[in-house]
Amino acid sequence: MTDKNLTRLTIAEARDGLQKGDFTARELTEAHISEVEAARKLNAYVTETPELALAMADKADARLKAGDAAKLTGIPLAIKDLYCTKDVRTTAGSKMLENFVPTYESTVTQNLFDDGAVMLGKVNMDEFAMGSSNETSFYGNTINPWKAEGSDKELVPGGSSGGSVSAVAAFTAMGATASDTGGSIRQPASFTGLVGLKPTYGRCSRWGMVAFASSLDQAGPVARTVRDTAIMMESMASYDIKDSTSVDRPVPDYEKALTGDIRGMKIGIPKEYRIDGMPDEIEKLWQQGIEWLKAAGAEIVDISLPHTKYALPAYYIVAPAEASSNLARYDGVRYTMRKEVPGGLQEMYEATRAEGFGKEVQRRIMIGTYVLSAGYYDAYYLKAQKVRTRIAEDFEKAYEKVDAILTPSCPSAAFPVGEKSNDPIAMYLNDIFTVTANMAGLPGISIPAGLDHQGLPLGLQILGPAFGEETILKVAGVMEDAAGFTATANAWWKE
Amino acid sequence: MSDMIKTGIIKGATGDWEMVMGLEVHAQVTSNAKLFSGSSTEFGSEPNSNVSLVDAAMPGMLPVINGECVRQAVRTGLALGAQINKYSVFDRKNYFYQDLPQGYQISQFKQPVVGEGIIRLDMEDGSVRDIGVERIHLEQDAGKSLHDQDPHYTFVDLNRSGVALMEIVSKPDLRTPEEAGNYVKKLRSILRYIGSCDGNMEEGSMRADVNVSVRRKGEPFGTRCELKNMNSVRFIIQAICYEAQRQVDILEAGGTIDQETRLFDANKGETRSMRSKEEAHDYRYFPDPDLLPLEFDDAFIEKCRESLPELPDEKKDRLMNELGLSAYNASVIVADKENADYYDALLAALVKGTGKSQKELAQQASNWMTSDLFGALNKASKNISHSPVSPEAGAELLGLVVDGTISGRIAKDVFEEMFESGKGAAAIVEEKGLKQVSDTGAIEAIVDDIITNNPGQVEQYRSGKDKLFGFFVGQTMKATQGKANPAVVNEILRKKLDG
Numbered sequence: 001m002t003d004k005n006l007t008r009l010t011i012a013e014a015r016d017g018l019q020k021g022d023f024t025a026r027e028l029t030e031a032h033i034s035e036v037e038a039a040r041k042l043n044a045y046v047t048e049t050p051e052l053a054l055a056m057a058d059k060a061d062a063r064l065k066a067g068d069a070a071k072l073t074g075i076p077l078a079i080k081d082l083y084c085t086k087d088v089r090t091t092a093g094s095k096m097l098e099n100f101v102p103t104y105e106s107t108v109t110q111n112l113f114d115d116g117a118v119m120l121g122k123v124n125m126d127e128f129a130m131g132s133s134n135e136t137s138f139y140g141n142t143i144n145p146w147k148a149e150g151s152d153k154e155l156v157p158g159g160s161s162g163g164s165v166s167a168v169a170a171f172t173a174m175g176a177t178a179s180d181t182g183g184s185i186r187q188p189a190s191f192t193g194l195v196g197l198k199p200t201y202g203r204c205s206r207w208g209m210v211a212f213a214s215s216l217d218q219a220g221p222v223a224r225t226v227r228d229t230a231i232m233m234e235s236m237a238s239y240d241i242k243d244s245t246s247v248d249r250p251v252p253d254y255e256k257a258l259t260g261d262i263r264g265m266k267i268g269i270p271k272e273y274r275i276d277g278m279p280d281e282i283e284k285l286w287q288q289g290i291e292w293l294k295a296a297g298a299e300i301v302d303i304s305l306p307h308t309k310y311a312l313p314a315y316y317i318v319a320p321a322e323a324s325s326n327l328a329r330y331d332g333v334r335y336t337m338r339k340e341v342p343g344g345l346q347e348m349y350e351a352t353r354a355e356g357f358g359k360e361v362q363r364r365i366m367i368g369t370y371v372l373s374a375g376y377y378d379a380y381y382l383k384a385q386k387v388r389t390r391i392a393e394d395f396e397k398a399y400e401k402v403d404a405i406l407t408p409s410c411p412s413a414a415f416p417v418g419e420k421s422n423d424p425i426a427m428y429l430n431d432i433f434t435v436t437a438n439m440a441g442l443p444g445i446s447i448p449a450g451l452d453h454q455g456l457p458l459g460l461q462i463l464g465p466a467f468g469e470e471t472i473l474k475v476a477g478v479m480e481d482a483a484g485f486t487a488t489a490n491a492w493w494k495e
Numbered sequence: 496m497s498d499m500i501k502t503g504i505i506k507g508a509t510g511d512w513e514m515v516m517g518l519e520v521h522a523q524v525t526s527n528a529k530l531f532s533g534s535s536t537e538f539g540s541e542p543n544s545n546v547s548l549v550d551a552a553m554p555g556m557l558p559v560i561n562g563e564c565v566r567q568a569v570r571t572g573l574a575l576g577a578q579i580n581k582y583s584v585f586d587r588k589n590y591f592y593q594d595l596p597q598g599y600q601i602s603q604f605k606q607p608v609v610g611e612g613i614i615r616l617d618m619e620d621g622s623v624r625d626i627g628v629e630r631i632h633l634e635q636d637a638g639k640s641l642h643d644q645d646p647h648y649t650f651v652d653l654n655r656s657g658v659a660l661m662e663i664v665s666k667p668d669l670r671t672p673e674e675a676g677n678y679v680k681k682l683r684s685i686l687r688y689i690g691s692c693d694g695n696m697e698e699g700s701m702r703a704d705v706n707v708s709v710r711r712k713g714e715p716f717g718t719r720c721e722l723k724n725m726n727s728v729r730f731i732i733q734a735i736c737y738e739a740q741r742q743v744d745i746l747e748a749g750g751t752i753d754q755e756t757r758l759f760d761a762n763k764g765e766t767r768s769m770r771s772k773e774e775a776h777d778y779r780y781f782p783d784p785d786l787l788p789l790e791f792d793d794a795f796i797e798k799c800r801e802s803l804p805e806l807p808d809e810k811k812d813r814l815m816n817e818l819g820l821s822a823y824n825a826s827v828i829v830a831d832k833e834n835a836d837y838y839d840a841l842l843a844a845l846v847k848g849t850g851k852s853q854k855e856l857a858q859q860a861s862n863w864m865t866s867d868l869f870g871a872l873n874k875a876s877k878n879i880s881h882s883p884v885s886p887e888a889g890a891e892l893l894g895l896v897v898d899g900t901i902s903g904r905i906a907k908d909v910f911e912e913m914f915e916s917g918k919g920a921a922a923i924v925e926e927k928g929l930k931q932v933s934d935t936g937a938i939e940a941i942v943d944d945i946i947t948n949n950p951g952q953v954e955q956y957r958s959g960k961d962k963l964f965g966f967f968v969g970q971t972m973k974a975t976q977g978k979a980n981p982a983v984v985n986e987i988l989r990k991k992l993d994g
Contacts, residue, residue, distance in 0.1 A: 084555045097554065104548060170546020208555040215784035243557050244786050322784055325587050329552040333651070345593055345649070372589070372779035381781060405503060 011228035021326025023073030028056035053241025060316035078173035096356035123163030132430035134162025145489035148454035158188030176221035183434025186446035190409035190459025201441035202247035205240030232255035257470035263297030268402035292482035317384035324368025409459035503671030516669035530659035531558030552596035577612025594638035607632035627666035818857035844890030856925035892920035
């Protein structure tokens with residue numbers, strides 16, 4: 001088997017190949033390392049760790065040989081740079097953490113490594129996960145492997161998990177960890193023709209993940225198939241006493257949920273997700289999705305989620321508020337960069353934070369500080385939390401009637417680099433369909449469902465009730481089969 | 496000034512002003528680990544040696560509540576007869592400082608774990624005064640800034656960062672500096688009784704912020720100033736006096752009081768402004784999203800209640816009502832946990848040694864402890880926990896008095912010897928031959944001698960000079976080196992002299 005073939009395998013196929021001894025973890029890892037090197041134009045990796053990867057691969061081979069391999073043993077993955085990785089620099093896309101090397105391993109990456117996964121490197125992201133295009137990273141834009149037909153314009157991969165999806169869509173990694181605060185897994189997955197799952201809040205431990213907005217952040221995988229996503233999810237999920245918000249609940253065998261049988265399931269179609277200015281082809285794709293589900297024997301139910309329109313504004317209060325507090329620790333005193341200037345502590349803080357944080361992060365810190373200020377708290381933060389309760393109630397009511405909900409993932413396909421970077425509102429609108437799940441703490445998955453008129457991937461989103469990961473994976477699997485999405489990006493970056 | 500301490504009244508040029516105080520006491524919770532991390536809380540460790548990833552606010556670190564700290568806060572609430580809130584919330588109090596690694600302190604703002612309670616103060620005249628407690632909440636301590644280690648940099652020690660504190664907030668019920676001092680002492684005593692805080696003010700395990708204002712009696716509260724971080728009762732009293740006088744001087748000169756935070760300079764005996772209301776932080780409190788609300792059930796509260804020892808007020812009532820101690824002795828004994836423990840052990844050992852009831856022995860034990868023992872300890876500048884005479888040794892001594900082996904007079908000498916040498920009472924009595932002589936025959940012979948040798952005094956006595964009876968007692972005791980049983984001596988003298 002050639003290197004190229006190896007990198008084109010799915011995780012499930014590679015797992016079987018490794019276990020049968022068709023190839024070794026070292027071979028699989030070496031094949032990916034050369035793809036990583038060949039794809040540097042995409043700027044997906046902030047830190048490549050080839051030596052570490054090979055060492056991990058050798059360990060995986062020993063495990064495979066000894067017959068105690070887990071599902072991910074020997075599978076090369078990219079790790080979003082907000083997971084703290086022991087002895088490997090972790091930047092969160094920020095200059096602030098340019099030289100930060102954790103002495104500890106995040107729970108999620110530890111879970112993956114315990115299952116034998118191989119880390120190829122740390123991948124790019126919007127600074128502190130704040131962005132929808134990967135353009136706020138201090139380490140430069142990550143480029144989408146996809147290009148519009150007949151155009152040479154570089155497109156954004158979405159964000160904040162832009163490096164994760166770029167790495168997987170360009171076949172430099174078989175899967176990647178990502179994280180989703182308002183859509184940061186599902187929107188980039190949608191922009192790059194991948195599957196991305198944001199699980200229920202509390203399903204994965206947040207311990208060791210650089211925090212953006214604690215009540216919304218959730219770890220999740222991106223991969224090329226629903227099955228691969230299920231395999232990764234099973235490894236990443238765990239109850240962790242070190243995270244008080246993680247939930248003590250057994251982790252199911254998600255792969256087993258992929259029965260392909262959704263006959264009799266009720267799928268809700270929320271009218272509020274039909275928004276002004278949404279491209280026709282997204283509307284059409286949504287209709288197409290409905291047809292696929294019907295054809296598979298599901299029952300389609302029109303539902304209403306009346307507070308949907310308040311979700312995005314409320315999100316842009318809650319998330320910055322929590323972020324303004326979470327990011328206070330990056331102050332130049334301990335492990336961050338420090339800008340030494342004349343004067344005292346105050347001057348050092350100001351200079352360090354002015355230089356260490358990019359514009360978008362500064363904007364959100366200021367918004368967050370403002371909405372928590374005395375006299376504004378009730379009008380903004382408290383009200384936003386009330387909206388959040390309403391949104392959760394909308395879903396609770398809906399799930400009394402339906403098993404899952406189908407919506408578009410995003411209001412557009414990937415857009416050119418620079419197009420929205422000076423228009424925060426336009427940028428924030430990327431999250432409009434995804435942010436509701438974060439506000440309600442519910443799981444959602446984006447799957448590639450088709451291409452738009454420019455040949456760019458579009459995604460559909462399946463939302464589920466709390467801890468309904470199995471349900472949405474099952475529906476996603478059926479839709480994946482129906483969509484038969486096989487398109488991949490041209491490997492222009494190798495030219 | 497001493498007047499002002501007791502009365503809380505400042506006699507101004509325009510009339511009397513009344514002081515009003517409220518205290519916020521920060522008490523370090525007794526626990527092996529910090530409020531949200533597993534780091535040790537040991538005092539005096541090398542700088543930055545008790546610091547976990549959580550305490551240093553490393554990226555991605557999350558707080559996990561230490562149940563022991565919650566238990567101690569609930570026990571403290573119960574000891575103050577306070578409302579216990581089964582649902583409470585941790586909030587973030589946001590501000591920047593070098594010794595606050597997270598950039599926020601995790602505290603409880605709107606929904607504290609303990610609500611309203613009461614602290615009873617024993618006043619000097621024997622009356623009691625109830626001071627309201629507004630609330631108790633749990634919060635993290637900050638680290639420590641060291642400004643004197645380097646000419647250019649401030650050093651930070653994070654050992655204290657994240658240590659659990661209870662903030663115990665009083666109502667503005669205190670009216671005199673003395674009351675404020677007594678409030679701190681009483682609170683400290685309660686905390687030490689139940690073991691929720693070691694109350695060690697020198698090591699900083701207990702600190703108080705004092706809110707001070709003045710007003711004309713009967714008028715609404717005046718504008719208050721907050722005196723930060725006071726760590727001794729003496730300073731609290733001094734600072735209140737200075738601050739109240741300062742406010743009166745301003746008001747009488749036609750000025751107004753600015754609400755501000757002030758620091759007490761113990762060297763100069765003054766308070767000075769630290770920050771004004773305008774400079775006050777906007778702490779941007781909001782519920783900490785890394786923590787779930789703190790919830791527990793009635794069974795947990797009951798368990799906390801069952802673990803409480805007898806509290807000072809209860810103990811004082813019992814000592815007075817059941818054992819017949821004087822109010823003074825009872826107050827002195829219960830004031831400190833160490834005193835109370837000593838007394839309990841002394842009485843228990845005495846009961847065991849003599850076979851008599853507590854009630855028969857309680858008064859004698861308390862008298863010996865509050866006069867002889869405390870006198871000697873004071874003289875030697877020793878603390879009761881470092882007493883050279885243990886409760887058991889004390890009981891041995893008192894036991895010898897109770898069973899008539901030695902007289903009370905001899906007991907004092909024996910105690911002195913015990914205090915110095917650490918030897919046991921029985922051993923000293925044996926060694927020095929101090930056993931009381933109750934042998935009637937021997938004493939009679941001595942008395943006969945004395946009567947024969949002092950005919951003049953005998954005659955005077957018999958002609959009505961009753962006071963001379965003491966002379967004969969003294970002579971008899973002298974002749975027996977104090978060992979004669981006084982009751983027997985009295986009896987024989989009366990018989991022989993009065994005929």
